[in-house]
Amino acid sequence: METLIIIVAGVLVTSATYLILSQNLIRVILGTGVLTHAVHLLIMAMGGFSGNVVPIIGEKGNTYADALPQALILTSIVINFAVAAFFLVLAYQVYNRMNTDDLSKLRRYYHE
């Protein structure tokens, strides 16, 4: 199962990298979002899936699922939401001021 999850994450990383390399601002932001998902899966897989019980004390079963990666991912999800929100507002303001969402044109605007 770990191997499968890692491969899924790898595919998402490939896709995210391609998106980030593109010209369009929104595609770049989307790329960062996809990258986040991939990283979450990676952290999850690093913990291993040998536990078969939800990490809440008192649940019946032999081993708890690893709680540390879960805590880290929880932090990461929230932070990434904040970053995504900031990116989006930034994109909005950039378009508002420069009238384009094409990154290669932004550069020329600055030089005018």
Next chain:
Amino acid sequence: MATINLAILLPFIAAILLFLFCRNIKKFHIGWIVLIVPAILFITLMRQLPQITKGNTIINSTSWIPSYDINFVTHLDGLSMIFGLLITGIGTLVIIYSIYYLATERLILQFYIYLLLFMGSMLGVVLSDNLIMLYVFWELTSISSFLLIAFWFQRKGSRYGAKKALHITVLGGFAMLVGFLMLYNVTGTFSVQEIIATIGQHKDHPLIPAIIILVLLGAFTKSAQFPFHIWLPDAMEAPTPISAYLHSATMVKAGIYIVARFTPVFGGEAIWFWAVSVVGLITLFWGSLTAIRQTDLKALLAYSTISQLGLIMTLFGVGSVSLHPNLNIETIIYSQAIFAALFHLINHSTFKGALFMVIGIIDFQVGTRDLRRLGGLIAVMPISFTIAMIGSFSMAGLPPFNGFLSKEMFFTAMLQLKDFDIMNIQAFAGMFPVIAWIASIFTFLYSMMIVFLTFFGPYNEQPDVKVEEPKLGMLVPPIILSLFVVGIFLFPNVLGDYLIKPAVASIYPNITDDLIGDIALWHGFNTELMMTIGIVIIGIILFIFREYVRKIFILFPRSLSFDTLYNNTIVKIDIFAKKITNFYMTGYLKHYFAYIFLFFSLVLGGALLYLDAFSFSLAGDQPVDIFMWIIAILIIVTGIVILFSKSRLTAIVLNGFIGFSIAMLFVLLRAPDLALTQLVIETVSTALFLLCFYFLPEWKPFVIEKRKKVIHIIISVSVGVVFTVIALSIKSGRLFESVATYFEKADELAGGQNIVNTILGDFRAFDTMLEVVVLFIAGIGVYTLIKYKKDKGADKVED
């Protein structure tokens, strides 16, 4: 004795105090306060003099970075004493002088802070026993010299001169640092004294020649030896007190100090002898020849300083031969060369200091220091004339001034070279006295130019200037120095016994005072005296026909100088650096991302291949159930399809789909908290995306070049593959046990049932708190950007 440590620190402390407490002093010149520092230091050093004269040395050690063998070790012996007294003694005089010279200057506080910075660092250089400490102070002198040359930073020439001096001296300093590190590698210690004691065991080490060359590079650049001398004339843009202090009396002698300090280490090595004495001789010759060409008095003195430094350097080179292992103890008498070198070093500081100050006075009073516009000043400035005459005649090597004595000793050393039958010296021994003699003729010539072209001949009226002697305070320092010039001639052995002999003893540990001998005023009609008489006769003839002499300079076009080489190098480096920077700093986000991704996949992937770190096994894997298969395949498919989506709405929906699928996955992986959070966040951010689309344009269908597309695909795939491979290797080669079991005691440690929640709220509460801070900052960012008006402050934007 901690006094020596404090002596180094005092100028630095004084500089800080000056900055903190004396910024608003207007009533009197701040120099009067600064003056206390070198005066105290001079007296402190003088109090140590009896100890040093007896042959004792004072060592004091304080730990600095002991784990790297770097300690604050000061070592005061005869050699350091000479330099220490020069630094503090001339420092005192220079400060008195600048109180008058810079009376009307506005940035006076900076001037004295830089000066104190220099004084402290220079004392640090000559008192350090630890090589790293020495290097640190060495570079500090370069920096303070840079600041002082650029004191009148409005002038282009000052900035150019300052940069040039910094480039050249720091380049040499860096070479010296490498030499020091190699030396540490060979000897295992940074302490100069320990190196001197143990170097005998390492004489055959293959690194020794490299160390000698690197250390000498540092010494030659600092002491303006050919071909690194080009920075010194440009450094004359500094105020004259600085030229007198740093660029003739002290800092430029730091290189000589290094040569003297390392003579016991490397003396007797052929490469050391040849490098030091030949470079010194060339510098002596070239400096004195070029000095004749100058019309600016300060430039003339700069070249004269270069030439005199070359002379001292030559003497150290010749003196180092005495340490050759094949020489017996009687021939150590040739260490006289070192004695002469130290003697001339002191003499040079006295007469050159006096000359610089007089020329500063002329510049200050007359408003020019151009030889073509000066003349006939003897009638209006008789005291200045006397000082200038004493200084110049001493420099020319005439009695009754101290320069005569050291010049004679210089000739003796040059003539004695032929007695050495080692290192092929005899083959070239004839060259040394001849070149030295010719250079001395030029020295005589330019010394006469200073006196006679400035003070005799027709008086050139300067418009709007009433030329007269300056204030007494400005005359006192050069008068004191010229008294030394005469005094040392009359009583040379006072200086010799108390200062120079201990210094010689610190260079030759085995020598006794009898072997060094005394300085005699009169040697009889020997070769040396004949050489001096010859110099005077030919020098006078050349002075009369000086206009013809100048014609030989047509042979040396200015475009073929080392100056041109330096300027072109600097320009070329500039262009080159700009080209490189422009090549990769394109301003396109995708390029920067591409660098990051390429670095990631090449370096990490390369390391993985190189270290053969890849491992893969399915051993620890859990079985995959059918739900997992379905969700995994869905995510993979969506992840690929998102790349081909033509409209932004499709893309955002697909992204949301991935998010929700992952939430499902979290459920399967027994992470209910994650699943809930993911669901909420994914919903909100999808809504946010959609909201944003209301303001943003629809995606235009764009065609991307096929070549670029291929490159992007290659980068993405390689990043994905490296990522996967690393993750798989980590998973398969687990090196240590999970720490998760610790958190399973959540109930007793944190009083909570939900382990994930206790980690966030208790075990790693700080982390969570800072996460809230991040959220808060992002919130402020979002708010500010939304409120940001398009035209607000637009008129302030610079193009």
